[in-house]
Amino acid sequence: MTSVALATRRSARLACAPACIIESQQAIEMHDKEDVVHQQTPDAPRKRRRVAPPIAAAAAAAVTTALMAAHSRDQEVEAFRSEQDLVKAMEHLRQADPALAPLIDAHGPPLKLLAQPGASCFMALAKSIVFQQLNGKAAGTIFGRVMALCGTPAQAEPGAPAQPAQLAAGPAGVAAGAAPDLTSPCQVSTQAAQSHAQGSGAGMPGDPAAAAGGDAAPALVLTPEAVLGAEFSALRGCGLSENKARYLVGLARAFSPAHSPQPLTDEVLRRAADEQLVTCLTALHGVGAWTAHMTAMFNLGRPNILPTGDLAVKRGMQALYGLPQEPSPAAMAQLADRWRPYRSLGSWYMWRVMESAASAPKQVKTKKAKAKI
Numbered sequence: 001m002t003s004v005a006l007a008t009r010r011s012a013r014l015a016c017a018p019a020c021i022i023e024s025q026q027a028i029e030m031h032d033k034e035d036v037v038h039q040q041t042p043d044a045p046r047k048r049r050r051v052a053p054p055i056a057a058a059a060a061a062a063v064t065t066a067l068m069a070a071h072s073r074d075q076e077v078e079a080f081r082s083e084q085d086l087v088k089a090m091e092h093l094r095q096a097d098p099a100l101a102p103l104i105d106a107h108g109p110p111l112k113l114l115a116q117p118g119a120s121c122f123m124a125l126a127k128s129i130v131f132q133q134l135n136g137k138a139a140g141t142i143f144g145r146v147m148a149l150c151g152t153p154a155q156a157e158p159g160a161p162a163q164p165a166q167l168a169a170g171p172a173g174v175a176a177g178a179a180p181d182l183t184s185p186c187q188v189s190t191q192a193a194q195s196h197a198q199g200s201g202a203g204m205p206g207d208p209a210a211a212a213g214g215d216a217a218p219a220l221v222l223t224p225e226a227v228l229g230a231e232f233s234a235l236r237g238c239g240l241s242e243n244k245a246r247y248l249v250g251l252a253r254a255f256s257p258a259h260s261p262q263p264l265t266d267e268v269l270r271r272a273a274d275e276q277l278v279t280c281l282t283a284l285h286g287v288g289a290w291t292a293h294m295t296a297m298f299n300l301g302r303p304n305i306l307p308t309g310d311l312a313v314k315r316g317m318q319a320l321y322g323l324p325q326e327p328s329p330a331a332m333a334q335l336a337d338r339w340r341p342y343r344s345l346g347s348w349y350m351w352r353v354m355e356s357a358a359s360a361p362k363q364v365k366t367k368k369a370k371a372k373i
Contacts, residue, residue: 006205009082017019025215025233030267032188032191035268047065052083059134060259062222064071070082075262075301077270077271077272077273078117078302078341079115079270079300079301079302079303079305080113080114080301080302080303080304080344081115081301082114083109083111083114084115085303086109086110086111086114086209086345087109089303089342089345090104090108090109090345093339093342093346093349095340096338097314097318097339097346099321100346100349103349103352103353104349106352107349107352110345111299111350112348113297113298113301113303113344113345113348114301115270115299115300115301116299116300116301119266119296119299120221120222120253120266121264121269121299122222122223122224122251123221123222123253123265123285124298124299125251125281125287125291125295126146126222126227126248126251126252127143128223128287128291128294128295129141129244129247129248129287130142130146130244130248131143132238132291134243134285138239141239142238142239145237145238145239146222146235146238146248147222149219149230149234149235150219150222150223150226150227150230151221151222151226152220152221152222152223152226153219153220153221154219154220156220156259157261180253190221194324198217199284212279216343222251224255224256225252225256225258227248227249227251228249228252228253228254228256228258228259232245235248235249243286244286246285246286247284247285247286248286249289250284250285250286251284251287251309264280269281269300270300274296274302274304274305277292277296277302278292278293278296279288281295288292288309289309289328290307290309292308293305293306293307293309293310294307294346297347297348301343302344303341303342303343303344304340304341304342304343304344305343305344305347306333306339306343306344306347308329308332308333308334309329309348312350312351312354313332313350313351314326314327314332315350315353315354316349316350316351316352316354317332317335317336319352319353319357320350321352
């Protein structure tokens with residue numbers, strides 16, 4: 001796509017966006033312009049260099065204001081909060097789309113789609129940023145180093161129920177057709193973080209056995225303040241690219257009360273409508289629609305999310321409905337319309353379709369020997 005076409009497309013999108021989102025985008029772009037400095041020496045041509053880290057506080061404040069205005073604090077947003085909610089959704093899908101019945105019988109209710117009250121949206125988003133465009137093992141190693149650098153001991157509130165100590169999985173699960181695990185409060189044991197800092201593959205984040213830690217290894221959490229307190233060079237030393245380190249710091253600023261007049265919070269995100277939630281998150285650098293959809297589904301328990309950019313969901317639909325090619329986002333929306341208001345659950349079963357296809361024994365074709373005359 002040419003630069004002219006991209007500019008036209010962006011202008012059309014902003015023309016339909018709320019005023020706060022336009023202000024948010026303008027604030028980010030203004031910072032990016034101010035963030036580029038020119039260096040020139042007598043022996044070298046003029047160069048452009050980005051200075052880290054970015055400041056996206058104005059963008060976050062504008063979007064948060066819109067979210068707070070749209071949803072008062074006493075307004076509930078639909079979410080999967082119990083197994084009974086999932087069972088109800090399963091019965092709806094069974095009646096609305098009989099093609100899903102065998103999958104529902106085989107896999108039952110996906111507890112991973114339940115909302116996690118103790119989960120950290122910030123950490124789920126941070127881990128997703130780290131995992132972007134990397135395989136699971138490499139991304140897990142880098143994230144373990146980030147946790148070793150920035151992780152702080154989790155302090156459980158008195159009387160709070162125990163939460164699973166799994167980490168939010170990133171985009172690595174898509175290629176294998178598996179649903180990402182964004183269900184946890186994103187904790188990792190000190191021992192697991194140290195093993196990653198040393199470069200070993202043991203104790204991969206997301207492994208319940210490694211993350212549990214026991215009494216000898218207190219759980220660690222990632223907070224905006226801890227990320228902002230780390231040296232940028234130290235974050236780069238964990239294995240993060242410069243862009244990812246910038247995205248991580250920008251995300252931390254958006255969630256930090258010290259850097260944003262109205263910071264993003266888990267409470268604000270939980271009370272935002274689905275469209276507002278996605279718009280809010282994708283206004284942040286490093287967070288795309290796929291990451292926003294996964295956070296909405298696996299962290300916040302939103303029941304009606306359709307991740308049209310997810311390759312496994314596309315291929316699951318293609319296989320289940322016998323389509324000649326992968327469906328477009330519009331075709332996916334049309335197919336999933338019968339799943340409403342439980343498109344998240346229908347999407348989860350598409351991952352199961354791909355799992356079944358991956359585990360099925362492959363037929364080996366043998367060449368027929370030519371008869372000799």
